[in-house]
Amino acid sequence: xxxxxxxxxxxxxxxxxxxxxxxxxxxxxxxxxxxxxxxxxxxxxxxxxxxxxxxxxxxxxxxxxxxxxxxxxxxxxxxxxxxxxxxxxxxxxxxxxxxxxxxxxxxxxxxxxxxxxxxxxxxxxxxxxxxxxxxxxxxxxxxxxxxxxxxxxxxxxxxxxxxxxxxxxxxxxxxxxxxxxxxxxxxxxxxxxxxxxxxxxxxxxxxxxxxxxxxxxxxxxxxxxxxxxxxxxxxxxxxxxxxxxxxxxxxxxxxxxxxxxxxxxxxxxxxxxxxxxxxxxxxxxxxxxxxxxxxxxxxxxxxxxxxxxxxxxxxxxxxxxxxxxxxxxxxxxxxxxxxxxxxxxxxxxxxxxxxxxxxxxxxxxxxxxxxxxxxxxxx
Numbered sequence: 001x002x003x004x005x006x007x008x009x010x011x012x013x014x015x016x017x018x019x020x021x022x023x024x025x026x027x028x029x030x031x032x033x034x035x036x037x038x039x040x041x042x043x044x045x046x047x048x049x050x051x052x053x054x055x056x057x058x059x060x061x062x063x064x065x066x067x068x069x070x071x072x073x074x075x076x077x078x079x080x081x082x083x084x085x086x087x088x089x090x091x092x093x094x095x096x097x098x099x100x101x102x103x104x105x106x107x108x109x110x111x112x113x114x115x116x117x118x119x120x121x122x123x124x125x126x127x128x129x130x131x132x133x134x135x136x137x138x139x140x141x142x143x144x145x146x147x148x149x150x151x152x153x154x155x156x157x158x159x160x161x162x163x164x165x166x167x168x169x170x171x172x173x174x175x176x177x178x179x180x181x182x183x184x185x186x187x188x189x190x191x192x193x194x195x196x197x198x199x200x201x202x203x204x205x206x207x208x209x210x211x212x213x214x215x216x217x218x219x220x221x222x223x224x225x226x227x228x229x230x231x232x233x234x235x236x237x238x239x240x241x242x243x244x245x246x247x248x249x250x251x252x253x254x255x256x257x258x259x260x261x262x263x264x265x266x267x268x269x270x271x272x273x274x275x276x277x278x279x280x281x282x283x284x285x286x287x288x289x290x291x292x293x294x295x296x297x298x299x300x301x302x303x304x305x306x307x308x309x310x311x312x313x314x315x316x317x318x319x320x321x322x323x324x325x326x327x328x329x330x331x332x333x334x335x336x337x338x339x340x341x342x343x344x345x346x347x348x349x350x351x352x353x354x355x356x357x358x359x360x361x362x363x364x365x366x367x368x369x370x371x372x373x374x375x376x377x378x379x
Contacts, residue, residue, distance in 0.1 A: 003298050005071075012068055015048055016075035024079025031080065031204035032350050035196070037161055038083060038204060043116045045087055050076070052114030053091050054239070055098045059106050060114035066239055067301040070246040077250030078257075081354035082204040084250065088243035089157050093120035093166045096236045097183065100224040109164070109183060118163040122240075123153040123184075123210055124233050130154075131367050133168075134176040134230055138212065140169040147171070147182065147222070149190075149215040155361075159208035160193040162186065167212075168229045176230035181223040190215035201353030238304055238312055240362045241319035245297050248326030248358045252293065255333035255351045256286050262337055262346070273336075282336060286329050293322040313375040320368035323358040330355050 005013065023041050031038055045051060053069040055061025064072075069091065076084035094113040098106055112118040129135040138151025149169055156165070165184040172178035184191060194209030224232060260283065263274040273279050300318035303311040330352045334341035341348045359365050 003295075009068055009071060012064070013071040013075055016050070016072040017078070019045065019048060019050075020076050020079025020084075024076065024083055028080035028083070028204065029344065029347060029350060032082070032201075032354075033203075033344070035203045035206075037158075037206055039119070039161065042083065042087060042090075042119070045076075046114065046116035050087060051090060051116045052094045052098075052110065055091075055094050055110060055114055059098065059110035061094070061098065061110065062114075065301075066242065066304045067298065069239075070242055070297060070301045073243050073246035074250040074253070077247040078254040080204060081247055081251045081351065082202040085202065085244065085247050085354075085358075086157055086205040088240070088247060089122050090116070090120050092236050092240045092243065093122050093164070095239060096166055096181070096232055097223055099235070100181070100228070100232045102224075105183070105220070105223060113164065119158060119161060120164040120166060121156050121158040121162040121210070122236070123156055123165050123167040125154050125156075127152060127154045127209070131364055133233065134179070135174075136168060136170060136179065138167070138169045140171050140180060140182060140217070142171070142219075143216075145219050147217045147219065149182065149184065149212040149217055151212050153210040155197070155207055156210045157202070157205050157207055159210050160186075160196070160206055165191075165210060166223070167210075168233050171226050171229075177227050179229040179233070180226045181229035181232050182217055183221040183223060184212070184215060184217060188215050188217065200356060201350070202357055237362055238315040241315045241368075242297060242301050242304065244358050244362050245293075245300070245318045245322035245326075248323045248355055249290070249293055249297055251351050251355045252286075252290050252326040252329040255330040255348055256283075256290055258346065258348055259283065259286070259333040259336045262340075266338075279336065282332060286332055289325050289329055293325045297322050310375075313372055316363075316368040316371040316375075319362060320365045320372070323355070324365060327352070327355045327359060 049062035052061035053064050057063040126136050140147040140149045163186050167182045167184050170178050171180040190213045192211045197207040266273050297318045300314040303314040334348045
């Protein structure tokens with residue numbers, strides 16, 4: 001499949017590339033080292049329409065396709081994978097409210113999210129339920145015109161800084177049909193946060209536990225009907241998976257680009273290491289794998305845009321393949337740099353660290369295999 005971009009799509013991609021080059025790439029290493037969450041820079045992305053990429057334009061969104069959003073995240077992650085990934089999570093939250101919220105809910109919350117006046121976080125995973133998301137224990141009990149929320153969410157990106165939390169909580173029976181979706185604010189009484197997790201990568205964004213203790217939420221902040229929350233969460237994950245795959249694609253492209261420049265400059269035994277056949281073969285494999293990942297990801301995004309019945313399978317396949325391949329290509333890039341690749345100065349070890357978690361989040365790649373195989377066997 002050969003993708004030919006329109007003039008508008010080329011402009012979208014170039015805008016994201018320019019923002020990444022100017023606002024993200026020069027500071028990514030410092031943010032990683034200091035564990036700094038660059039909120040001001042993230043909010044600048046909203047001015048380019050990157051805070052509501054596939055949110056409808058009547059509430060401030062850009063109204064782009066999933067394919068066009070993939071182009072954006074691919075470029076942003078060449079500046080800073082961790083920061084691009086947070087922006088993708090914010091976009092997923094905004095989309096869920098836009099897609100499943102009532103019109104009053106949309107109009108109340110989305111203008112603040114698409115402008116990034118409010119930053120947002122997605123709250124599904126719990127201390128005792130990761131891959132088994134339908135087994136979540138956080139409860140929202142109806143009391144009059146309110147819900148009272150108790151429980152905790154684990155591994156939440158942006159926690160403690162984000163203003164809005166899109167929370168999946170149990171309102172009914174065990175299993176997926178008893179889960180509903182709520183909008184919770186950081187300022188709500190009873191909301192607190194755990195310590196910032198010490199992580200291998202993704203250091204430019206905080207990751208904390210979000211704790212709910214008798215948090216009273218008005219019924220008007222429920223998104224959609226009771227019992228539909230798990231369906232909303234799974235629908236959101238299709239897009240979340242290709243967004244994270246796009247961040248892996250950008251990361252592996254950055255690693256490849258850094259390697260290509262390095263091997264042409266680095267000399268051993270009197271010649272550039274690019275002149276050795278072993279290096280050339282490695283570069284050829286990395287380029288082939290990167291292009292294969294790009295084709296699979298772009299196709300998955302187009303399947304999702306077309307509302308294809310195969311979209312969930314394709315999103316799972318793309319997430320599995322692109323994130324596995326991204327980590328491999330980045331690790332190969334580190335190897336090509338030799339001992340220097342292990343040093344922070346060259347940026348490759350940060351790419352390796354940041355990409356590793358992509359094989360785990362938005363559903364582990366083992367879970368992706370379950371989704372793919374079950375869909376195949378239904379045919």
